[in-house]
Amino acid sequence: AAVVIIGRELAVTGLRAVSAGHGVIVPASRLAKWKTVGQYVAVTMLILEKGIVSPAFHAVAMGVLWAAVVLTVVSAVDYFYRFFRKADYRAIVPDEDRWS
Numbered sequence: 001a002a003v004v005i006i007g008r009e010l011a012v013t014g015l016r017a018v019s020a021g022h023g024v025i026v027p028a029s030r031l032a033k034w035k036t037v038g039q040y041v042a043v044t045m046l047i048l049e050k051g052i053v054s055p056a057f058h059a060v061a062m063g064v065l066w067a068a069v070v071l072t073v074v075s076a077v078d079y080f081y082r083f084f085r086k087a088d089y090r091a092i093v094p095d096e097d098r099w100s
Helices: 002-021 030-049 055-086
Strands: none
Touching: 002 055, 030 055
């Protein structure tokens, strides 16, 4: 879960940097904001879980964590979709670097 979340953050940060360099602004979406809330709630619950000995609480905490991971992946796909919908790929990849 941590690798997926960190990987998404690096990929989206890189995408936003590249897009800004090409004049395409990709603002944070409502989905990305829900992703952040989900991650905060999951981390908080996982920290609290260490002091609460309850299988039910553990199950809920893990459920929230995996829901946050799903939101993370969906949010990443949304960012890339919105970027490529707005940007012209020919402006992003120079002719000599493009695979044909």
